[in-house]
Amino acid sequence: MKKILVVDDEPEIRAxxxxxxxxxxxxxxxxxxxxxxxxxxxxxxxLILTDVLMP
Structure with a gap:
């Protein structure tokens, strides 16, 4: 199974x-x-999915 890393500072978005x-x-x-x-x-x-604007 392919693995994706999701990076975001907002827990709701990650979930x-x-x-x-x-x-x-x-x-x-x-x-x-x-x-x-x-x-x-x-x-x-x-694959990495990341938020562009994070603190």
Whole structure:
């Protein structure tokens, strides 16, 4: 199963995207850049979806 990393600082957005994708993909989430970098190292996602404007 392909893995997608969803990076967004808003929990509602992360949850909504995960809900839509979870049946066809393995979905990993992160709420900031540091968590995203760690997830990339550990999870090796096939695709990263990220919010452009994050604190």
């Amino acid at each position: 909504a995207i995960k809900e839509v994708l979870k049946e066809q993909f393995s979905v990993v989430t992160a709420n900031d850049g540091d968590m995203a970098l760690e997830a990339v190292r550990q999870e090796k996602p096939d």
